[in-house]
Amino acid sequence: MTSRLNNLALFHQKLASANRILAICGAGLSAASGLPTFRGAGGLWRNYEATDLATPEAFAEDPGLVWLFYAYRRHMALQVQPNAGHxxxxxxxKKNPNVLCLTQNVDNLSPRAGHPPSQLRTLHGSLFTLKCSSPRCDYVDPNNTADPLCPALAPASVNPPDPSQPAKIPLLDPSHPLPAIPPSSLPQCPRCQESGKSSLLRxxxxxxxxxxxxxxxxxxxxxxxxxxxxMVLVVGTSSVVWPAAGYAERARTKGVTSVVTVNKEVEKRMWRGREDLAFQGGAEEWLGRMLEPVIGRVPEAGADVEGGTE
Ligand SMILES: [Zn+2]
Structure with missing residues (x-):
């Protein structure tokens, strides 16, 4: 019986006749770039559960604290580079206009790798989009990479006063007390300010x-x-949990579809469909080899392609 695990030759056969491809990407795609994901065990930022800070209630209660968490994440995402998977x-x-990529990642690494915006949907938004927190205002600043975003959020990124010391991120160091930031020092919505009603950006x-x-x-x-x-390519997430599972099943109802998983953890039910395959490992290690018949050799991450500048 032909192996459905790590079988590049079989994947290349399927890829040769695959025209419409849906890719669904999760945190595993960005893991090799070195970003903390704040999920599962150890998903702590200082002494806070990340999931307790990523809520509208937390923002309403202490917007300064929530902004510090996001200022830190913005800073970290700007420090790392897209990897070979991106x-x-x-x-x-770029090679195939019939490819659509859905990503759960908010780190902006796919756009920085040159992914055509018309073929990318950021399901969970972006760290670099700012929007008004008022439900009555639709102001959006879609690509703001300022770091720090404002003086009050500078502790997320400032270097220590002694330049001979390596740059540190005080917000990562629990012994460094978090400043209390009044809402008036946080980013304000320019549109609401015009109308005389001040609202915070979020x-x-x-x-x-x-x-x-x-x-x-x-x-x-x-x-x-x-x-x-x-073909449905599921990258850096599980094809048996939402949302990838939902999209994969919907794609199957439209005809014969291979669901191909690339993930650190694979399990047999990921290749339960007759045409399914799985590759165990990082996206950065597999995707280049998998897609080489279509894309040719991809330069090493950060080598030839302008990463990090927009
Ligand atoms: Zn507003």
């Missing part, structure tokens, strides 16, 4: 208890319904 997916999308990410962008989901649904999907 570049491989970006190249696949990170443009989907918090726990919030819905995903309904326009975005509709666009994805339309794309799925347009024509049969030949």
């Amino acid at each position: 570049y491989a997916l970006a190249e696949l999308a 990170p443009g990410v989907v918090w726990f208890g919030e819905s995903l962008d309904s326009n975005m989901l509709e666009e994805v649904d339309e794309w799925i319904d347009q024509a049969p999907i030949d």
Whole structure:
């Protein structure tokens, strides 16, 4: 029996006849870039559960604290580079206009790897989108990479006063007390200010208890319904949990579809469909080799491609 695990030759056969490809990416895609994911055991930022800070209630109660957490995450995301996995997916999308990539990552690494924006949907938003926190205002600043974002949030990124010391991130050091930041020192919505009503800007990410962008989901649904999907690539997340599982099952109902998982952890039910395959390991280690027949050799991450500048 042909192995469905780590079988590059079989994958290349399927890829040769795959036209419409849906890729669904999770935290595992960015893991090799060195970003903390704040999930599972050890998902702590200082002494806070990350999941306790990523809520509208936490922002309403202490916006300064929540902003410090996001200022830190913005700073970290700006310090790292896209990896070979991001570049491989970006190249696949450039080579094939019938590729759509859905990512759960908010770190902006896929756009920085040159992924065409029209072929990328950031399901959970972006650390670098700012939006008004007022439900009555639709102000959005879609690509703000200022670091620090404002003077009050500088502790997330400032270097120590002694330049002979290596740069430190005080917010990572629990012995360094967190400053209390009054709302008036946080980023304010320019549109609300114009109308004389001050509202805070907030990170443009989907918090726990919030819905995903309904326009975005509709666009994805339309794309799925347009024509049969030949392949679903599930990268850095599990194809048997939501949302990848839901999209994979919907794609299957449209015709014969291979669901191909690339993840550190694989399990047999990931290749329960007749055409399914799985690759065990990091996206950075597999995607380049998997997609080489379409994209050619991808340069080493950060080597030839302008990463990190927009
Ligand atoms: Zn506003």
